[in-house]
Amino acid sequence: MDNFTYYAPTLFEFGRGSEEKTGMLTFLTGSKRVMIVYGQKYVKTNGHLDRIRMSLEAIGIDVVELGGVQPNPVDTLVYEGIRLGRDRNIDGLLAIGGGSVIDTAKAIAAGIPYKGDFWDFFCGKATVKEALPVGVVLTIPGSGSEGSGNAVITRSESLQKLSLRTDSILRPRFAVLDPELTYTLTAWQTACGIVDMISHILERYFSPTRGVEVTDRLAEGLLMALIDVAPKALADPTDYNARANIEWASTLAHNGLTGCGRLEDWTCHAMEHELSALYGVTHGAGLAVVFPAWMAYMAHHKPSKVAQLGRRVFGVRATDDRSAAIEAVAQFRAFFSAVLRMPLTLKALGVLEPDIDLLVAKLHEDKGSEIGVYYRLTSRDTRQIYELMLDESQRAAIAASAAASAPATA
Numbered sequence: 585m586d587n588f589t590y591y592a593p594t595l596f597e598f599g600r601g602s603e604e605k606t607g608m609l610t611f612l613t614g615s616k617r618v619m620i621v622y623g624q625k626y627v628k629t630n631g632h633l634d635r636i637r638m639s640l641e642a643i644g645i646d647v648v649e650l651g652g653v654q655p656n657p658v659d660t661l662v663y664e665g666i667r668l669g670r671d672r673n674i675d676g677l678l679a680i681g682g683g684s685v686i687d688t689a690k691a692i693a694a695g696i697p698y699k700g701d702f703w704d705f706f707c708g709k710a711t712v713k714e715a716l717p718v719g720v721v722l723t724i725p726g727s728g729s730e731g732s733g734n735a736v737i738t739r740s741e742s743l744q745k746l747s748l749r750t751d752s753i754l755r756p757r758f759a760v761l762d763p764e765l766t767y768t769l770t771a772w773q774t775a776c777g778i779v780d781m782i783s784h785i786l787e788r789y790f791s792p793t794r795g796v797e798v799t800d801r802l803a804e805g806l807l808m809a810l811i812d813v814a815p816k817a818l819a820d821p822t823d824y825n826a827r828a829n830i831e832w833a834s835t836l837a838h839n840g841l842t843g844c845g846r847l848e849d850w851t852c853h854a855m856e857h858e859l860s861a862l863y864g865v866t867h868g869a870g871l872a873v874v875f876p877a878w879m880a881y882m883a884h885h886k887p888s889k890v891a892q893l894g895r896r897v898f899g900v901r902a903t904d905d906r907s908a909a910i911e912a913v914a915q916f917r918a919f920f921s922a923v924l925r926m927p928l929t930l931k932a933l934g935v936l937e938p939d940i941d942l943l944v945a946k947l948h949e950d951k952g953s954e955i956g957v958y959y960r961l962t963s964r965d966t967r968q969i970y971e972l973m974l975d976e977s978q979r980a981a982i983a984a985s986a987a988a989s990a991p992a993t994a
Contacts, residue, residue, distance in 0.1 A: 587845075591751060592731065592839050593755055593757075594757065595609070596758070599763075603632070603635065603762050607642055609757075610645055611643050618648070618676040619692070620640075621653060621688055633680065650665050657687055659691075659738065661688055662692055663695075675716060676719070677692060679720045679756075681721075683724070683726060686718075687735035691705075691735055692716075693718050694715045697714050697715065698710070698714075706746040715753050719759070720760065725830055725834035726776060726781060728834050731835040731838060731839035733749065734747055734749045736748075763824055763830075763831050771821075774818060775814075775818065779868040779869070779871050780834075781806075781833050782807060785803045786852070790882070791958055800892075806833055806842065813826045815923050817830055852871060855874050858946050859874070863938075873973050876913055876916055876920065876928060882909065882958070887910075888905050891909045894908050929975050931974070932975075938970070944963050948963050
């Protein structure tokens with residue numbers, strides 16, 4: 585196990601009626617003029633926005649609104665928020681929504697006090713030194729942004745989708761988690777969120793670091809819980825306990841806990857970011873296509889951790905790692921497809937003519953000539969993984985070719 589520092593300062597207010605405490609929680613951050621950031625009409629039509637605004641105004645906090653955040657959030661609204669925030673002299677952000685809304689609020693919070701272009705933080709030209717406090721009322725669990733210091737924004741001009749990671753400065757000061765606010769989510773939204781949670785866990789689980797048994801078991805336990813409660817929430821969207829467990833799993837999957845003491849991979853997120861930047865696909869659905877393809881490649885190139893996952897989470901019995909890993913991939917694909925109703929190929933995702941040359945070029949332009957820590961991947965490798973995401977008839981032939989080129993042992 586590697587040395588690590590774990591700091592998670594977010595206050596979580598969890599349970600029925602917790603939305604009513606938003607005003608007081610915001611007041612405790614010291615903010616007096618707050619920008620509410622939200623997405624589309626949903627928060628207005630269901631009354632969330634009005635109730636939260638009244639909660640803030642009742643305690644003497646002035647409110648500025650910024651709506652219109654889209655899935656796969658872009659820089660244009662961030663620039664608008666920075667201008668509006670400076671003009672109105674805001675001193676805090678409150679995000680009502682899911683990951684796209686929270687990430688937009690974080691980018692605005694970092695951009696307002698910064699004299700340069702906020703994109704400097706995302707492309708690595710600058711480090712966030714200060715930011716306005718951010719609070720969250722979570723309505724769409726999945727991204728885990730309510731408990732992390734991370735944000736992902738797409739640059740409209742270049743279609744670069746890049747992430748910003750901070751240890752603490754952009755972690756929300758508080759997060760309101762009321763499972764009842766998620767009852768009206770569609771099955772698609774719920775399933776995409778669950779895939780995102782699973783992916784956040786696996787990006788940390790697939791690590792070359794040894795001796796992390798406790799952290800591995802935390803990750804495996806979260807995966808098993810999600811696999812158990814997912815069908816219950818999809819069968820009955822008002823199953824409070826199923827929704828509550830999913831919402832808490834969203835936070836635990838991405839607040840750094842399952843990465844303690846080890847290197848993290850993040851290859852699949854990088855590969856999906858290129859897909860959603862170019863084709864506008866839903867992030868969770870994109871990950872449902874990317875992760876099984878990456879795992880299938882690992883089954884033939886470095887199967888040990890995939891095999892461990894299969895044995896511990898799905899009860900795979902195969903004794904040799906490669907066979908166990910192949911079965912683990914089949915189990916994950918079955919869960920994504922049969923239970924979550926997620927696409928498994930680019931065609932099913934709606935990407936009918938993927939430009940794999942462009943995907944590979946942009947991926948390595950953004951992330952370097954080699955990516956990944958669990959298994960180092962060159963452009964030759966990532967091309968084969970993208971090709972494994974093609975329709976089923978092509979995928980089988982490509983998988984056989986990838987297996988033939990794999991090392992005998994890994």
